[in-house]
Amino acid sequence: MTIAYPLARLRRIGRATASEERLQQGLIGLTVLWLLIGIVLPLAPLVSRSLSDADGRFVGAANFVRYFRTPGLAWSFGNSLVVAAITTVLAVTLAFGYAYALTRTAMPGKGFFRAVAMLPLYAPSLAIGIGLVYLFGKKGLVTTGFLGLGERLLGTPVGWDIHLYGAVGIILGELLYCFPQALVILVVAGSLTDARLYEASHALRASALRTLWTVTLPSLRYGLVSAFFVCFTLAFTDFGVAKVVGGNFNVLATDIYKQVVGQQNFTMGATISLLLLTPTAIAFILDRLVQRKQPATLTTRSVPFQPKPARRADVVGTLYCSLIAAAILIVIGTVFYAAVVNVWPYNLRLTLRHFDFRAVGGGGAVAFWNTVRMSLYTAIVGVIVTFGSAYLIDKTRGLRSLTGASYFLSMIPVALPGLVIGLAYIFFFNPRHWHVGGLAVPNPFNFLYGTMAILVLANIIHFYTVSFMTATTALKQLDAEFEAVAASLRVPFYRTFWRVTVPLCLPAILEITMYYFINAMVTVSAVIFLYPPSLRVASVAIVNMDDAGDTAAAAAMSALLILTSVGVRLLYEVAARQLSRRTQRWRMRDA
Amino acid sequence: MTATTPYLQIRNISKYFSKTAALDDVSLEVREGEFVFLLGPSGCGKTTLLRIIAGLEEPTAGQVIQARVDVTKLPPSRRDFGIVFQSYALFPNLTAAQNIAYGLENRRLPRAQVQARVGEMLQLVGLTGYEARYPAQLSGGQQQRVALARALAISPSLLLLDEPLSALDARVRARLRLEVAALQRRLGVTTIMVTHDQEEALTMADRVVVMNRGRIVQVGSPREVYRAPSTPFVADFVGLMNFLPGVMAAGRVAQVRCGGALLQVPAEYVRGHPAPFLAPGSEVMVAIRPEDVRILHNGFDVTNVVDTKVHEVEFLGAFHRLHLRLSQPTGCSLDLTTYLDPGGQAKPLHKGEELSVHLPVHALRVYPAQS
Numbered sequence: 001m002t003i004a005y006p007l008a009r010l011r012r013i014g015r016a017t018a019s020e021e022r023l024q025q026g027l028i029g030l031t032v033l034w035l036l037i038g039i040v041l042p043l044a045p046l047v048s049r050s051l052s053d054a055d056g057r058f059v060g061a062a063n064f065v066r067y068f069r070t071p072g073l074a075w076s077f078g079n080s081l082v083v084a085a086i087t088t089v090l091a092v093t094l095a096f097g098y099a100y101a102l103t104r105t106a107m108p109g110k111g112f113f114r115a116v117a118m119l120p121l122y123a124p125s126l127a128i129g130i131g132l133v134y135l136f137g138k139k140g141l142v143t144t145g146f147l148g149l150g151e152r153l154l155g156t157p158v159g160w161d162i163h164l165y166g167a168v169g170i171i172l173g174e175l176l177y178c179f180p181q182a183l184v185i186l187v188v189a190g191s192l193t194d195a196r197l198y199e200a201s202h203a204l205r206a207s208a209l210r211t212l213w214t215v216t217l218p219s220l221r222y223g224l225v226s227a228f229f230v231c232f233t234l235a236f237t238d239f240g241v242a243k244v245v246g247g248n249f250n251v252l253a254t255d256i257y258k259q260v261v262g263q264q265n266f267t268m269g270a271t272i273s274l275l276l277l278t279p280t281a282i283a284f285i286l287d288r289l290v291q292r293k294q295p296a297t298l299t300t301r302s303v304p305f306q307p308k309p310a311r312r313a314d315v316v317g318t319l320y321c322s323l324i325a326a327a328i329l330i331v332i333g334t335v336f337y338a339a340v341v342n343v344w345p346y347n348l349r350l351t352l353r354h355f356d357f358r359a360v361g362g363g364g365a366v367a368f369w370n371t372v373r374m375s376l377y378t379a380i381v382g383v384i385v386t387f388g389s390a391y392l393i394d395k396t397r398g399l400r401s402l403t404g405a406s407y408f409l410s411m412i413p414v415a416l417p418g419l420v421i422g423l424a425y426i427f428f429f430n431p432r433h434w435h436v437g438g439l440a441v442p443n444p445f446n447f448l449y450g451t452m453a454i455l456v457l458a459n460i461i462h463f464y465t466v467s468f469m470t471a472t473t474a475l476k477q478l479d480a481e482f483e484a485v486a487a488s489l490r491v492p493f494y495r496t497f498w499r500v501t502v503p504l505c506l507p508a509i510l511e512i513t514m515y516y517f518i519n520a521m522v523t524v525s526a527v528i529f530l531y532p533p534s535l536r537v538a539s540v541a542i543v544n545m546d547d548a549g550d551t552a553a554a555a556a557m558s559a560l561l562i563l564t565s566v567g568v569r570l571l572y573e574v575a576a577r578q579l580s581r582r583t584q585r586w587r588m589r590d591a
Numbered sequence: 592m593t594a595t596t597p598y599l600q601i602r603n604i605s606k607y608f609s610k611t612a613a614l615d616d617v618s619l620e621v622r623e624g625e626f627v628f629l630l631g632p633s634g635c636g637k638t639t640l641l642r643i644i645a646g647l648e649e650p651t652a653g654q655v656i657q658a659r660v661d662v663t664k665l666p667p668s669r670r671d672f673g674i675v676f677q678s679y680a681l682f683p684n685l686t687a688a689q690n691i692a693y694g695l696e697n698r699r700l701p702r703a704q705v706q707a708r709v710g711e712m713l714q715l716v717g718l719t720g721y722e723a724r725y726p727a728q729l730s731g732g733q734q735q736r737v738a739l740a741r742a743l744a745i746s747p748s749l750l751l752l753d754e755p756l757s758a759l760d761a762r763v764r765a766r767l768r769l770e771v772a773a774l775q776r777r778l779g780v781t782t783i784m785v786t787h788d789q790e791e792a793l794t795m796a797d798r799v800v801v802m803n804r805g806r807i808v809q810v811g812s813p814r815e816v817y818r819a820p821s822t823p824f825v826a827d828f829v830g831l832m833n834f835l836p837g838v839m840a841a842g843r844v845a846q847v848r849c850g851g852a853l854l855q856v857p858a859e860y861v862r863g864h865p866a867p868f869l870a871p872g873s874e875v876m877v878a879i880r881p882e883d884v885r886i887l888h889n890g891f892d893v894t895n896v897v898d899t900k901v902h903e904v905e906f907l908g909a910f911h912r913l914h915l916r917l918s919q920p921t922g923c924s925l926d927l928t929t930y931l932d933p934g935g936q937a938k939p940l941h942k943g944e945e946l947s948v949h950l951p952v953h954a955l956r957v958y959p960a961q962s
Contacts (some may be wrong), residue, residue, distance in 0.1 A: 484645070484676070487666065487667035488645065488673055490745070492668075500685070586685075586725040
């Protein structure tokens with residue numbers, strides 16, 4: 001007797017889902033492809049340009065030799081290194097204290113201090129430079145003793161000239177620019193401490209210093225390394241601050257700009273780009289090597305640390321954070337003040353006339369709206385592409401080589417300075433034909449050049465790694481067996497993605513959207529080489545206004561960008577709270 | 592083909608993770624409707640085998656034949672099975688009813704039919720009235736039952752359970768053992784369950800597959816595995832077992848010299864049938880279950896009496912466990928469980944007391960000493 005096994009059913013199911021598998025494999029192929037086009041392929045012409053002369057002949061390292069033999073240029077490399085190193089040490093040290101106060105003391109006003117410390121993230125680095133100019137520049141508030149007010153009151157000149165233009169200005173500006181980035185990392189690392197370690201240390205009667213040395217620092221070690229890496233990369237490659245307050249103190253970022261925009265010397269631009277890239281790539285590799293050893297510091301059995309009130313520590317923490325928060329508020333506040341003062345420093349009547357950009361160059365209001373549009377597109381396309389790629393890389397079964405390659409490619413952008421991405425994109429997307437080994441190959445991506453699309457792509461790549469890591473972390477927190485269960489129920493993966501994965505990751509998805517939007521609003525380096533005359537953007541307009549001496553207008557535009565970014569963030573917080581009340585009901589334990 | 596064709600055949604499955612063998616040439620047959628347990632310590636390959644049956648892992652070598660179809664290379668979505676994981680993997684953003692309906696909604700069934708089936712499944716696992724709860728609002732045992740209902744809702748021909756009870760606390764686990772076993776018998780669905788809990792396997796299984804280091808060590812009914820463990824590993828892993836090292840003695844009667852004592856053992860070890868032949872002079876381990884050890888209160892004229900000293904008395908509520916030490920220079924320790932006499936006739940034992948115990952011949956098993 002034969003038993004009727006459901007053979008026919010198995011067969012039918014077979015055909016139906018084989019296509020689903022192929023779809024997933026096709027998608028991971030697409031992921032690799034877009035990462036190659038967005039990241040790797042554009043770097044090839046950049047490298048080959050740096051090794052060729054103006055006519056395209058291969059010259060080996062001749063450009064690099066020439067660079068280091070040109071005294072005006074060679075200095076910049078050392079300048080960049082020194083400035084970045086000093087900034088990094090200062091920023092990480094200051095942020096460490098701030099993060100310690102936020103996570104380890106019971107001082108009041110933590111929400112306020114946290115919010116103020118994040119303010120520079122919502123400003124273009126150019127704006128920080130402009131704020132410094134109005135404080136410490138030739139006619140700055142501090143330099144002139146509050147515009148002569150101090151002298152009138154006290155009878156003696158109280159002005160203090162810190163000689164802003166040059167290394168001092170760059171370090172001050174980069175410090176403000178890097179501080180929140182270091183702080184974010186250190187606060188996260190600081191919250192990942194097991195309270196039981198502190199209890200054990202206390203029970204063993206270890207001194208406060210010994211506890212700091214044996215419990216606090218080891219748990220922050222990996223965060224500290226990351227903070228160093230991020231700050232160094234930012235300070236070494238930032239263009240905005242150096243452009244505004246650098247004066248005659250040349251750094252690599254401003255040199256690239258001068259070579260490409262000023263002298264149209266793309267060969268030297270490519271050469272300096274590689275010099276800009278090398279230290280960040282080394283820092284990136286070092287950071288990866290260290291992070292790979294990181295053990296899980298927080299297990300499911302860990303107890304979150306709750307700081308107890310301690311009078312002396314809380315007072316010191318409050319004073320320390322107040323000082324730094326005041327510094328940040330003063331610089332950003334000065335930008336706003338400068339934007340509404342009629343004629344600095346002679347006529348201090350308040351006016352909104354600087355917000356009428358028709359009188360100045362740079363693109364004005366149109367540029368502002370272009371920036372808003374570009375940021376929206378970057379946020380929407382960016383979150384879809386990033387979360388989709390992270391999902392496929394994490395969940396695709398088999399095809400290890402493709403998922404591994406995609407993951408590796410996704411890590412690269414964090415080491416790529418925006419200027420390098422911009423220049424590489426010119427070389428890759430601008431030519432109608434690529435010349436590969438004497439052959440002219442039609443460029444299928446040429447149509448993107450000079451469009452909004454290439455600005456959006458450059459922004460997505462520029463801010464890709466952090467967004468990708470946010471998505472990956474969120475995905476890794478989901479039960480690894482969801483997909484296995486769904487497969488056993490014969491539900492195709494895209495349905496589970498839409499019904500389970502996306503709802504569960506909604507907080508991370510919104511966070512990524514916001515991250516892309518804010519960064520696209522304030523970035524200058526990734527777009528300054530790529531925007532077409534018909535599509536000027538606000539951050540570039542600030543550069544042009546500042547160049548033309550319309551500093552008040554530049555301050556006004558900066559203020560507008562900061563207001564928009566902060567405003568959007570606040571709107572987001574309100575909307576996210578509403579949304580989570582409706583969609584995250586399942587998180588609550590009570591029915 | 593006849594009705595005796597096994598529903599599931601696992602043929603020479605091997606799985607290597609970068610040169611270390613997780614599974615080494617494993618073969619197994621499961622009959623339709625059977626409840627089979629894969630039992631072993633962590634890292635023995637039992638979960639890997641289950642995942643290969645589900646298609647979640649690919650074997651390095653071998654075949655999986657399900658319902659006479661070679662499914663070895665098929666992805667999970669093209670096989671016919673339901674699965675419950677240790678974590679349950681319930682979708683936290685879906686209610687209990689939505690979780691159970693998850694596999695049904697994809698089949699273009701009328702909504703009413705889906706709802707009817709969900710209601711049926713909720714009733715089956717005793718959770719009627721809980722349909723609108725989210726997983727976070729259910730207890731561990733309830734979550735486990737929702738996961739079971741979700742897996743069974745699509746009427747799979749094969750049910751795979753990966754340590755489904757191990758995340759629960761002891762009391763709930765004991766109750767669900769009975770419930771799951773009863774459910775399996777009622778539905779008659781062929782079921783394979785992975786566990787490291789021997790008690791679970793003994794109480795629930797039709798057949799137990801004991802695994803160690805990527806190999807199957809013994810297959811048999813719970814009784815066979817407990818009463819006649821084929822290796823010291825099985826004997827030790829399933830239940831408690833005392834081991835006494837010794838040497839096979841020469842002679843007509845099967846005897847083992849353990850230190851000063853000469854223990855008679857079943858004759859099969861000299862006949863070499865059905866047990867393997869153990870040559871005189873070879874080093875062996877004599878094994879006996881604690882409950883087979885008899886305490887002698889007066890001198891009895893029986894073989895295999897050994898003199899011991901009470902080393903430790905453990906109070907375990909319903910009974911005492913005595914740790915005895917053989918009064919031999921070898922100093923072997925002998926583990927012994929004895930039940931507290933409800934009539935209070937057993938005189939309380941104290942540490943250091945001398946005690947004669949009887950090791951019945953039929954209860955002894957002999958294994959070649961491990962090299």
